[in-house]
Amino acid sequence: MGKKVLMKGNEAIAEAAIRAGCRLYFAYPITPQSELIEYMAKMMPKADGVFVQAESEVAAINMVYGAAGCGRRVMTSSSSPGISLKQEGISYIAGAQLPAVIVNVARGGPGLGDIQPAQGDYFQATRGGGHGDYYVICLAPNSVQEFADMASLAFDLADKYRNPVMILADGLLGQMMEPVEFKDALTPEEILEKEKQHWDWCCRPNEDEPNHHHHEINSLEIDPKELEKHVLRLGEKYDLIRENECRWENYNVNDDNELLCCAYGTASRIVKSAIDQLKEEGKNVGMVRPISVWPFPYQQVAAGVGPKVKRVVTFELNLGQMVEDVKLAINGKVPVEFMGKVGGLVFTPEDVKAEIEKYL
Amino acid sequence: MRHDILCSGFGGQGALTIGKFIAKAAMAEGKFVSWLPSYGPEMRGGTANVSVVVSDAEIASPIVSFPNVLVALNQPSLDKFGPEVKAGGLMIANTDMCPNKLGRKDITEYYAPMNTIAKEIGNEKVLNMIAIGMIIGHTKMVSYETLEKDLSAFLLKKNPQLLEMNLKAIKHGMDLVK
Numbered sequence: 001m002g003k004k005v006l007m008k009g010n011e012a013i014a015e016a017a018i019r020a021g022c023r024l025y026f027a028y029p030i031t032p033q034s035e036l037i038e039y040m041a042k043m044m045p046k047a048d049g050v051f052v053q054a055e056s057e058v059a060a061i062n063m064v065y066g067a068a069g070c071g072r073r074v075m076t077s078s079s080s081p082g083i084s085l086k087q088e089g090i091s092y093i094a095g096a097q098l099p100a101v102i103v104n105v106a107r108g109g110p111g112l113g114d115i116q117p118a119q120g121d122y123f124q125a126t127r128g129g130g131h132g133d134y135y136v137i138c139l140a141p142n143s144v145q146e147f148a149d150m151a152s153l154a155f156d157l158a159d160k161y162r163n164p165v166m167i168l169a170d171g172l173l174g175q176m177m178e179p180v181e182f183k184d185a186l187t188p189e190e191i192l193e194k195e196k197q198h199w200d201w202c203c204r205p206n207e208d209e210p211n212h213h214h215h216e217i218n219s220l221e222i223d224p225k226e227l228e229k230h231v232l233r234l235g236e237k238y239d240l241i242r243e244n245e246c247r248w249e250n251y252n253v254n255d256d257n258e259l260l261c262c263a264y265g266t267a268s269r270i271v272k273s274a275i276d277q278l279k280e281e282g283k284n285v286g287m288v289r290p291i292s293v294w295p296f297p298y299q300q301v302a303a304g305v306g307p308k309v310k311r312v313v314t315f316e317l318n319l320g321q322m323v324e325d326v327k328l329a330i331n332g333k334v335p336v337e338f339m340g341k342v343g344g345l346v347f348t349p350e351d352v353k354a355e356i357e358k359y360l
Numbered sequence: 361m362r363h364d365i366l367c368s369g370f371g372g373q374g375a376l377t378i379g380k381f382i383a384k385a386a387m388a389e390g391k392f393v394s395w396l397p398s399y400g401p402e403m404r405g406g407t408a409n410v411s412v413v414v415s416d417a418e419i420a421s422p423i424v425s426f427p428n429v430l431v432a433l434n435q436p437s438l439d440k441f442g443p444e445v446k447a448g449g450l451m452i453a454n455t456d457m458c459p460n461k462l463g464r465k466d467i468t469e470y471y472a473p474m475n476t477i478a479k480e481i482g483n484e485k486v487l488n489m490i491a492i493g494m495i496i497g498h499t500k501m502v503s504y505e506t507l508e509k510d511l512s513a514f515l516l517k518k519n520p521q522l523l524e525m526n527l528k529a530i531k532h533g534m535d536l537v538k
Binding site for chain 1: 380384387392393394395397399400419423425
C-alpha cells in the first residue's frame, strides 16, 4: 500500500484496474464516466497496455469478448445508456464463459435520461441484463476507496468463475474525489501467472499448448440436448457463486435496533448520515448494506432483523427495485417499506431521517 | 470537528479549485475529506459549485445542503446558498461580483473585493487563493504551511512566479480576517 492520494472515483477505478493487471481496455466515452476512459487513454500506453476508443459501445464490448477469449485481463466501462448497448455482448461473454470486467457509472434513465447519479439500473445489473439464462457478478461500492479496491476483486472473481463481473457505481461515486490508497501493482510476471490459469481453454498462443487454435470460444449450441447441458452447468456455477460470494456490511446493527434500513451504493452513504443523526437523539437504527447486489445477501439481510425491529425500510435512487430482493429476504417476517428519489436527484440525510421517524 | 464547505462561482473563477486545495491539505493533515463537484450541462457564464467535507470522523454523506462555510464568488451563488448557511457559520463573498450583501446576523460575514486584490497581486487568477486564506484564517481548518507545501510541490519548478503570487494571495486573505 502506498500513500493516500485525492482522486475521483472514475480515475481511481482506472488506476486500480491497471494495477490489478488490466492491460486491455476498450470503451466509448459517456458522461459521467468519461474521466475513466481519459485516464486509460493516458495511462494504458505507459503500462504497455492496449487502449482503444471504439467506434461504439457495441464494438467495445465485442473487443472485450475477443480479448477475454484470449484469457487476458480486460475491462470496459460506460454509463447506463451505453451499458444497455453492451448487453448483447455481455450475454455472449457469459454464454461463452469468459472472464471480463464491466464498470457502470450509472446515471438517470430511462432512455438517455440525464447525467446525474441514479440507481435505476439495479434490475438490469442483477438479473443478467441481456437475453438468456445468465447472471453477472455485480459489486456495488459506496466510496472511492471501495470502488478502487473492487478492481482486483472483480478480476479475481471473473477469473475464478469465468464469468463477467460488473462494478455498479453511479455518477456521484465517479465524480467525487476522496482519499484513496492503492494496492501495489502486479508485476508483468504476476499478471502472466494469473492469465496462465486460462491457457487450457483460451485462444492465446503459448508454448505449453501449440494447438491453442483448436480451442473454441462460442456461445452457440444448436443441439438442444447440448445446450441444456451447458445451461445446467451455468446454473451450477451460479449456485456456487450464490453460496460463496455474498458480500455485505452491517452498520450499527444490534439487538436493540428499533428499525432496520437497507441501502446500497451512494444511497447507503446518505442513510448512514441519517442513522448517525438519529443515534445522537437516542434512537437506535441499523443498516445492512449489500456490497454484492448479485449474488444478493438474502440471509444476511434477514439476519439483520433484530428482536425489536418492527419494520425494514429500503432506500434507493429509483422507483423501488432492490426492495423486491429485500422483501424476498425478509419473507413476510416484518413489513418492508420503500423510499426512493428519481431523476438523478439524491435524497438528503434529513429526508431519510424524516422517513425513518415516521415508523419509530 | 466537521466542516461542511460549499464553494460557488462562475465557471473559471476557481471555485472547484478552492475545494480541491482545502481537501488536499486536510487529507495531508490526516483528516477525512470528500470533494463533490456539481456537474452538468452548464452554459458559459453559468455557476459551478463544489461540496467539500473535512472531518475528524469518517464521512457518511458527502453532499452539503447546509454549509457552515460558504464561499460565494458571484451574486447568484450568494443569493442561492447564503440563506442555507448554518447559524454560527461563515460566509465569504467576493464584492467585485456581489453588489448585494446577504446581511444575516446569525453568521459571520466577510466581504472582500477579490478580483481587485488579485489584480494588485499581479494575476486575477489567484482570486480563489484569497478565499482560501480567509477560510483558513477564520476557521484554522488547515495550516498555511500545509498549503504552501502542497502548492510548492507542483508549482515551484513549473512556475515559481505564480507560486509566489498564490502564496501572497493566501496570506493576504488570512490578514483580511485577522
